[in-house]
Amino acid sequence: MSENQQSLVHIEDGVLRIAVATAEHGTSLSPAGMEQGTAALRAAGPEIGAVLLVGEGSNFCAGGNVRGFAGAEDRGAHLLDIANLFHDFIREIDAIGVPVVAAVHGWAAGAGMSIVLHADVALAGPGTKMRAAYPSIGFSPDGGMSWTLPRIVGPARAREIIMTDAVINADEGVRLGLLSRLVADDEIGSEALRVARTLAHGPTQSYAAIRRLVAESDSRSLSDHLDAEAAAISAAATTPTGIEGVDSFVEKRRPDWAAARARS
Incomplete structure (x- = not known):
């Protein structure tokens, strides 16, 4: 079943769970996840107490679908459509009035890293890695990375992280404030869900x-x-x-x- 045919949004016990990437296309950013997630966030009522962002696959989100970029007839128009879809989702994440938790495993690169920087609580495992990734394909950031990252680490460090395409391991991610804390790799999903449920039933x-x-x-x-x-x-x-x-x-x-x- 392709990701366009499956539900990437689930509501359980007051938590709105959104899959931002799937195993399809190498765990790249999921357009279906963005569409379904944006719609769910806009429709969220008082029954939603927290949002949980996850990746369904070997990574949280490994970035955009670069092969899809390469195959587009008009690359500029294609990237504009993808960025606008992505940014609609980011705007709703920013606007939602409840805590946002991210369960980060594997790679959070490019768009994946951008998403993590918008979470109120980002839990990750020791094996998690983050990378801006945009310069490696000759691009500039999207998803708000050039807005959020300077506010977390300062403009000078943000420029260095993005321009050098630095790989940031889990410990460094916590030290820099990109991640909240680390848990065991096999406990990321369960701990993030526990935190989301606790927040959903809080004040x-x-x-x-x-x-x-x-x-x-x-x-x-x-x-x-x-x-x-x-x-x-x-x-x-x-x-x-x-x-x-x-x-x-x-x-x-x-x-x-x-x-x-x-x-x-």
Whole structure:
């Protein structure tokens, strides 16, 4: 069955699972995964508490389908279509108000590395490797890599990583902040799912505010950002999530986040 004929999106226990690559075409970026994932993200309602990004194959995502690029009648038009499809997906990942977890195994190269840099939590194994990959085929980045990477490692290091097409091993990925933490290679999928499920059943309104504040921090002065934090924490105090969190603390009981979400 080709990837266009299979569902690459699944919803289970509050987690929206999206396969960004399959074994087809050498675990390159999946157009079907992008289309189905974008549609699912746009349609996500309150039943979705977290997003889990996975690769179905030997790698998380080894980049774009270079053989497909080579075979296109009009390479420029073909790449523009692929980039626009990919970027629709990235925009929805950025806009979703719930935590995004990536289960990274094998290679996360090119588009795969770009996707990892958008995850709130990126778990990987000791054998995971990352690589910009674009210069190796004479391309510049897509998927937001030239936007996210400088914000993580600084402009100078970002230029070096992309231009030299450096292979970044798992330990270095964690040290640089590209990956959150490492787990055993055979536990990446199960641990990422556990984290996604835990987040999906947590204080989702709080997570949405955290994502928004962190995303907007780079465009504000400290003083303006302090004002934004004050407004956000004040607003949180009157939401069902904030009320339940404070009340459960005072009453010395576990918070019932599901009940809080139901009241939202």
